[in-house]
Amino acid sequence: MSHREPAAGDQRTFFGHPRGLAVLFGTEMWERFSFYGLQAILVLFLMAPGTDNGLDLAETTAVPIASIYVGMVYLTSLPGGWLADRVLGPRRAVLVGGVVIMAGHISMALPLEGAATIFLGLFLVIAGSGLLKPNISVMVGKLYDGEDEARRDAGFSVFYMGINLGAFLGILITPYLAGEDRWHLGFSAAAVGMAIGLLWYIRGWPRLKGTGVGPSRPLDETERRRAALIVFAATLAVAAAVAVWAATGTFNLDTVPTVLTVLSIAAAIWYFIYIFGAAGDITPAEAAGLRAYVGLFIAAVVFFMLFLQIGSVLTAFAKDSVDLSAFGIDVPAGGVQNFNSVFIIVFSPIFGYIWIKVGDRFDASKKFALGVGLVGLAYALLGWLQGRADDGVLVALAWMALVYLLMTFGELALSPVGLSVTAQLAPEHLKGQMMGVWFLAPAVGAPLGGQIYAFLVPHTGEIGFFYLLAGLALVCAALLAVFSPRLRRLMEAR
Numbered sequence: 001m002s003h004r005e006p007a008a009g010d011q012r013t014f015f016g017h018p019r020g021l022a023v024l025f026g027t028e029m030w031e032r033f034s035f036y037g038l039q040a041i042l043v044l045f046l047m048a049p050g051t052d053n054g055l056d057l058a059e060t061t062a063v064p065i066a067s068i069y070v071g072m073v074y075l076t077s078l079p080g081g082w083l084a085d086r087v088l089g090p091r092r093a094v095l096v097g098g099v100v101i102m103a104g105h106i107s108m109a110l111p112l113e114g115a116a117t118i119f120l121g122l123f124l125v126i127a128g129s130g131l132l133k134p135n136i137s138v139m140v141g142k143l144y145d146g147e148d149e150a151r152r153d154a155g156f157s158v159f160y161m162g163i164n165l166g167a168f169l170g171i172l173i174t175p176y177l178a179g180e181d182r183w184h185l186g187f188s189a190a191a192v193g194m195a196i197g198l199l200w201y202i203r204g205w206p207r208l209k210g211t212g213v214g215p216s217r218p219l220d221e222t223e224r225r226r227a228a229l230i231v232f233a234a235t236l237a238v239a240a241a242v243a244v245w246a247a248t249g250t251f252n253l254d255t256v257p258t259v260l261t262v263l264s265i266a267a268a269i270w271y272f273i274y275i276f277g278a279a280g281d282i283t284p285a286e287a288a289g290l291r292a293y294v295g296l297f298i299a300a301v302v303f304f305m306l307f308l309q310i311g312s313v314l315t316a317f318a319k320d321s322v323d324l325s326a327f328g329i330d331v332p333a334g335g336v337q338n339f340n341s342v343f344i345i346v347f348s349p350i351f352g353y354i355w356i357k358v359g360d361r362f363d364a365s366k367k368f369a370l371g372v373g374l375v376g377l378a379y380a381l382l383g384w385l386q387g388r389a390d391d392g393v394l395v396a397l398a399w400m401a402l403v404y405l406l407m408t409f410g411e412l413a414l415s416p417v418g419l420s421v422t423a424q425l426a427p428e429h430l431k432g433q434m435m436g437v438w439f440l441a442p443a444v445g446a447p448l449g450g451q452i453y454a455f456l457v458p459h460t461g462e463i464g465f466f467y468l469l470a471g472l473a474l475v476c477a478a479l480l481a482v483f484s485p486r487l488r489r490l491m492e493a494r
Contacts, residue, residue: 017155018143020211023204025162028136030197031098032166034105034190035073035129036341037174039311040334042066044319045183052181055115057253059316060454064257066312067450069122071264075443076130078271078436081138083131086219086227090135090142090212097131098198100124105191109184121187134439139212164348166193168341175332254454261447268440275437282427289425292365292487293434295480296421297441299368302476303414304445305452306375306469307407310337313453317382317462318400321389326397336397339404344411351412364421365487369480371414376473378406383466390463 013019046062048054057065084093104124107117140159144152170193178186219227245251276290318324319333355362381403385395418438426434449469456465480487 017158020143020204020208021140021155021158023201023207024136024140024143025159026200026204027094027098027197028159029162029166029169030193030200031101031132031136032163033170033173033193034101034197035125035170036167036337037170037186037190037193038105038108038125039066039070040171040175040315040332040337041178041183041186042069043312043315044333045178045186047316047319048181048183053183054181055118060457061253063309063312063316064261064447064450064454065253067309067453068257068260068447069126070308070311071443071446072126072260073129073133074439074446075264075267076126077134077439077443078130078267080130080132081134081436084135084138085216086223087215088131089214089216090138091208093131093135094139094212095198095201097128097133097135098194098201100128101132102128102191102194102198104128105187105194109187109191111184135212139208142211160348164341164345168338168345171335171338171341175334178332178334257447257454258451261451264440264444264447268444271437271440275434286427290427293422293425293437295483295487296365296368296418297437299372299476299480300414300418300438300441301445301448302473303368303372303375303410304442305449306379306445306473307411308442308446309449309453310340310407312450313462313465314382314403317386317389321386321395322400323394323396331397336400336404339401340408340411343405343408347408347412351409351416363484363488364417364424365480365484367413367417369477369484371410371412371417372473372480373477374406374410374413376470376477378403378410379466379470379473381406383463383470386461386463386466390461 043062043066044054046055046057046065047059048056050056055062080093080097084090088096101124104121104126106121107124108121110117137156137159140156141152144155170190174186174189177189242251272294282290315334315337318336322333322336324331324333324336355367381399385399385403389395418441422434422438452469453465456468460468
């Protein structure tokens with residue numbers, strides 16, 4: 001089907017796309033500015049001494065907190081998607097999510113002593129991201145209802161430019177503002193970024209026309225009562241569990257990330273059991289596809305276990321072990337993360353061209369193996385660099401550029417393929433719910449990596465952490481490569 005022509009009186013477009021795309025582009029760009037800006041300084045703030053206005057946490061406490069924060073943002077995408085589908089609708093979900101995110105950044109920016117407003121702010125950012133993150137992408141897709149797939153894909157490509165631009169600007173600006181002791185100024189920058197995004201969204205509301213208005217499957221009266229009862233009972237149960245936990249004296253900043261990591265793993269296992277149970281009378285081909293997907297999902301968890309430590313372990317490594325001066329310019333430790341943003345912008349079109357050229361000869365399982373293998377090589381390089389740093393040699397910034405280059409190539413090999421292969425292998429009546437499964441890979445991988453760090457480092461040092469995870473990733477990549485023919489047969493049966 002060819003794309004529809006703009007209606008009379010609505011001739012203006014955004015790079016040839018619906019004007020609503022400009023609204024969502026700007027909103028997502030500024031939300032990503034706030035998210036990645038916070039990620040660039042969070043672990044450094046947690047570790048900074050009190051004399052520098054930080055929380056003075058041990059590195060083995062700060063890293064799991066920063067990792068669980070990233071994981072929870074992905075995990076809350078599942079209830080956030082459900083709330084939009086059944087209660088709020090995507091348009092209102094994005095608005096409410098943005099307001100909650102901004103409130104979280106404001107809470108963190110308050111110049112008050114103690115950690116209460118910091119952790120309240122993180123909780124609010126997590127909750128708001130769960131509403132905004134999945135549903136703004138849903139709205140982009142809805143802008144192209146009734147149009148061909150190529151035009152929709154082109155629209156998403158423009159939208160992802162906003163993501164990358166926001167990430168680049170957030171990582172570029174926020175660490176410079178935060179400095180080494182102006183953390184609340186950095187948090188304020190994140191709040192201002194989200195505020196600009198909200199103003200852009202509200203101002204552009206009419207351009208979205210009917211996109212994302214109302215839930216797609218609103219709850220009926222019986223379902224509303226049942227959902228309210230479940231939420232009330234769950235809230236009471238959680239409050240009672242936390243009260244009992246606190247009474248034991250073990251409720252602290254070391255144990256909370258551990259418990260949340262276990263809950264993330266439990267949620268992933270439960271969701272898989274639910275999906276397989278809901279599969280019902282699927283065809284043998286669909287069952288084969290699901291079996292192949294389990295292997296790819298495990299590989300994705302391993303990948304994100306390493307890759308999503310960018311905002312925690314790798315930033316702490318940059319602070320402690322890297323010469324952050326280049327061409328007479330001092331780069332903030334958090335700013336090193338921008339190697340990833342720059343490489344994504346530069347190499348995304350190149351990888352897209354390569355995948356078109358190689359076609360089906362290099363299938364999804366091979367791309368997954370390549371992605372996991374490359375991030376494993378990056379960690380092996382980090383292990384070697386950590387050894388040099390332990391001997392008193394500061395690591396040159398160019399080495400970190402190489403580490404991030406390997407990790408970015410791994411991301412481009414695996415991450416864009418994940419949603420595509422999820423849609424390909426999902427049973428027809430479970431495609432929407434299977435998309436939620438993909439978010440569970442980073443939701444489990446990120447906190448699991450933080451927990452492994454906290455467990456290993458006191459015994460082996462950082463070098464043991466890097467080499468162990470490198471070995472795990474390389475073994476996983478080798479297994480994927482060995483079983484690639486079988487996985488391909490299962491996927492082709494689908």
